[in-house]
Amino acid sequence: MANLKDIKRRIRSVESTMQITKAMELVASSKLRRARERAEASQPFFEQTYKLMSEIAAEDPYFDSQFVRPRTEKGSAILIVIAGDRGLAGGFNANVLRLTQQRIGELKEQGCEAVVLPIGQKAVDHFAARGAKVLGSYDHIAEHMSIYLAMDMAELVLSAYRRHSSVQSVEIVFTNYVSPLVQEAQCMQVIPLTQLAGSHPRRCAVEYEPSPEAVFEKLVPQYVSGLLYGAVVESFASEQAARRTAMENATDNATEMIDQLSLQYNRARQGAITQELTEIVGGANALEG
Amino acid sequence: MNTYRLMILTPDKTLFDGEVAELIARTTEGDVGILAGHIRYAAILKTGALTIKMPDGTTRTAAEAGGVLKVSDERTTVMTTAAEWAEEIDPDWAERSRQDALRKIEQYKNEPDRLERANLKLQRALNRLAVSGRK
Numbered sequence: 001m002a003n004l005k006d007i008k009r010r011i012r013s014v015e016s017t018m019q020i021t022k023a024m025e026l027v028a029s030s031k032l033r034r035a036r037e038r039a040e041a042s043q044p045f046f047e048q049t050y051k052l053m054s055e056i057a058a059e060d061p062y063f064d065s066q067f068v069r070p071r072t073e074k075g076s077a078i079l080i081v082i083a084g085d086r087g088l089a090g091g092f093n094a095n096v097l098r099l100t101q102q103r104i105g106e107l108k109e110q111g112c113e114a115v116v117l118p119i120g121q122k123a124v125d126h127f128a129a130r131g132a133k134v135l136g137s138y139d140h141i142a143e144h145m146s147i148y149l150a151m152d153m154a155e156l157v158l159s160a161y162r163r164h165s166s167v168q169s170v171e172i173v174f175t176n177y178v179s180p181l182v183q184e185a186q187c188m189q190v191i192p193l194t195q196l197a198g199s200h201p202r203r204c205a206v207e208y209e210p211s212p213e214a215v216f217e218k219l220v221p222q223y224v225s226g227l228l229y230g231a232v233v234e235s236f237a238s239e240q241a242a243r244r245t246a247m248e249n250a251t252d253n254a255t256e257m258i259d260q261l262s263l264q265y266n267r268a269r270q271g272a273i274t275q276e277l278t279e280i281v282g283g284a285n286a287l288e289g
Numbered sequence: 290m291n292t293y294r295l296m297i298l299t300p301d302k303t304l305f306d307g308e309v310a311e312l313i314a315r316t317t318e319g320d321v322g323i324l325a326g327h328i329r330y331a332a333i334l335k336t337g338a339l340t341i342k343m344p345d346g347t348t349r350t351a352a353e354a355g356g357v358l359k360v361s362d363e364r365t366t367v368m369t370t371a372a373e374w375a376e377e378i379d380p381d382w383a384e385r386s387r388q389d390a391l392r393k394i395e396q397y398k399n400e401p402d403r404l405e406r407a408n409l410k411l412q413r414a415l416n417r418l419a420v421s422g423r424k
Contacts, residue, residue: 052331206330209316210333222368
């Protein structure tokens, strides 16, 4: 009866795995809901900040800022990479890191060195293993992301940009939450805000205190920290959604496996009983005969 | 009294969105009062208090941690990194963060970057204490 015991043991093992995947699925869905709420709450602030920045850039024909002007000197680019702290989230981490490696390759071809700012344990480990040049690193912060932390990060990036004229751009790689089933890794340029430089001047009298440039310079860190906050929260929501889908599939597979194993088990049990019966009947017949 | 639409936005929430009669805020150039029909205007806010006069005559006060004030035709927007209503501030918590800030200032005397941040933290804590005392 070794076969029967083996099957029983496998069923039990699959069942306990299923309990774990099921629990992870539930945890991920509740975390997802909270992360979505936070991502949505940060939307108006970010939109208004960006709107005011584009208005300032559009209204003043003589407007100029180091954060808008494209830089001619090419040397390096800062890549902010947001991945998760844990695995078991389907292709979530792999997609972000693959896109980043691809972008680093493109930059290299242009003779531009990438300096990374990894956020999330998986990104930190990835770049540490590859010996990449790192500006700073953050892990285990996504779930309790705060605006003060985002401001710190923005300040770190902006001061590097101000200090070194060789930094041609700051880009961010994060995962955009499209729907509960679709999350997309994306690479986006943060600075310079070249899209603002091209807008056509249109006059409409606004009084700026102390000056349009000063207001704009104040908005840039606010814009970058708002963007970072949003990207971290959005990525976290994507991670949870990816994990939920992955765990849902794992739970489904486990259920299917248990069904199959139970069938096998019952067949084996029935076979054993039949065999026993045949043996008894055969034995009885032999005695009579 | 004429009213206008005011929005107070922070990265993690919309603190206020509704009709008000007047807003008083502290800019880098001095205190300003915004009434309905104000010209288009934008200014940098220092860490300080926002005082709102509601259409029914009541007054509300909020602590604000620096940002930008913008007046446009359709509405007035305050974008600030942090804001809370005076009645929602926990004075004990504000006091703790004031002491924490003082400790950090002592600790990072020789690191300009961190000292700057600790100073900002102290400013925010002092501002919260001042505003919560005014409720």
